[in-house]
Amino acid sequence: MKVGFIGLGNVGGKLAGSLLRNGFDLTVLDQKPEVLARFAARGAKTADTAAALMRDCDTVITCLPSPAASAAVMDEMLAEVGPGKIWLEMSTTDEAEIRRLAALVEAKGGTAVDCPVSGGCHRADTGNISIFAGCERATFERVLPLLTRMGRRVLHTGPVGSASTLKVMTNYLATANLLTCCEALVTMKAAGMDLATTYEAMKISSGTSFVHETESQLILNGSRDVSFTMDLILKDLGLFQTIAERNDVPLELSPMVIDIMKDGQERYGLRANTDDIIRRLEEATGLSILAEGFPAELIDDEPEEQGYEVFPPGRAPAQAAE
Template sequence: MSATAKKMKVGFIGLGIMGQSMAGHLLDAGHDLNVYNRTRSKAEDLIGRGAVWCDSPGKVAAASDVVITVVGYPRDVEEVYLGPAGIVAHAHEGALLIDMTTSSPDLARRIARAAVTRGMTALDAPVSGGDGGARTGTLTIMAGGSDEGFARARPLFEAMGTTIVHMGAAGAGQHTKMANQIAIASTMLAVSESLAYAEAAGLSLGQVLEVIGTGAASSFLLNGLGPKMVAADYSPGFFVHHFVKDMSIALAECERLGLDLPGLALARRLYQRLVDGGYGEEGTQALYRVYTQLMGVSDAV
């Protein structure tokens, strides 16, 4: 911790594929850390490094000045924050609450309003960068909420990420993450279809990636996940079922906004096919399975 940084009592709830690394960076930065996860075994490494285990989200909140959450679904976020045993009911006046889950913009606004009524401040601050960015502390963090809340949170964000932007009022972070996921959805379609075409044409997929990965088609997803598709390496950096959740949130927002995004709708439908086929725990590059294993002639889109 730098000489000018302030040591904080931080609570961290949700120690999954990204949360463990994110919480670890806060420990490394010198902050006191209180943790909770539905499966305690996922907290053992952090406890061994000095984190304090709490038996519920409410107990984390009561023991902390700042509470950070990275949980699964909007229903989990709502329960953890607004339930009777949750954060808002048990955090003390002046606490800063930061939800870093990808969740609903409307829910982010509701949490912010509930926090204000109890003298607290809430931010929605979803992230991009996957498990790799979480491990290396290079996440992109997009925050919504008050200027004062963002200023308080920034030293913590700097321990976890490198691109940190205040996007606007409550819900703006989640809206930005939806834009991010929409861009990923259609790009993953493009990468999968490109490789499916190359394979059908009898080309060397490795050579195809080498060539088009340096031209106008180059992208982080093509160059990062394309080789995994070719190698049939579908280990998760970000779960398929979580991506389906994100796209479903985005489509619900599109309906509210009167916006038709056919690429997003198609991507959600094809990713849902992976979930239905039992591949929801694989990484998003498993979309290539749809084109090589799961799509028949009658499925032409």
């Protein structure tokens, strides 16, 4: 399988790196020439245009910052889509937009899959990230060998659009959890608690979470460099809120989360790291939320292994294949 990859940013570059590391015939495209040069030095081919990439590859993967960016790239590629071609959309995008673009691909005889990832850049770097995949079951089985080289746990979520719907939900949950971790850490500091002890109490308790065990460490170190920015999370939060509004769900917390992150963006910059949001509470209280012994960056210490499909409770592999 000849694979093309468009978008070599914080996540896309690491996913593409996993394919290269695992011996795939890989051609890449990015707006930054220096990024392309680094991949070429590692053995990847490079393309001049998205259309050429689709023409020369069996499968093309996109991992881009916005639905508009994905639509623009698809406009370039569509003339080269034909029977047997597969488009994997790994961007976090709007489920209605992915269905629109998928219909265009399918009208040309190609196949579309929305397969966003979840788990952080550090896990994307080691091939241990989780991947959702929305498509027909037969298509899923065709692309599974590819997905299990980029990710550890792969979930078939249903038809095209279902993976993107679930992905923005997970980013909403992660952001809401980040805000509660910030409030917990600042409140414990104000109450005179040692922050390293507070971190461990949260970690071993019912209050723990993936966000706490990763991002709280970066907050306490002071680097707060989670490789994810406020403009991107506000895009994802907006997509989640849109899903709720389309389905007449009167959310209460979601609008508050959006308002808090917008305020953080206004204070600290369009592309400030999401973990900088704790500065709002630091400034309001005059407290410094720092502790010794925490890392400046997240490193995945789980060894890279062959990925595998995961199944919802009560669904055996034979049932999923039906």
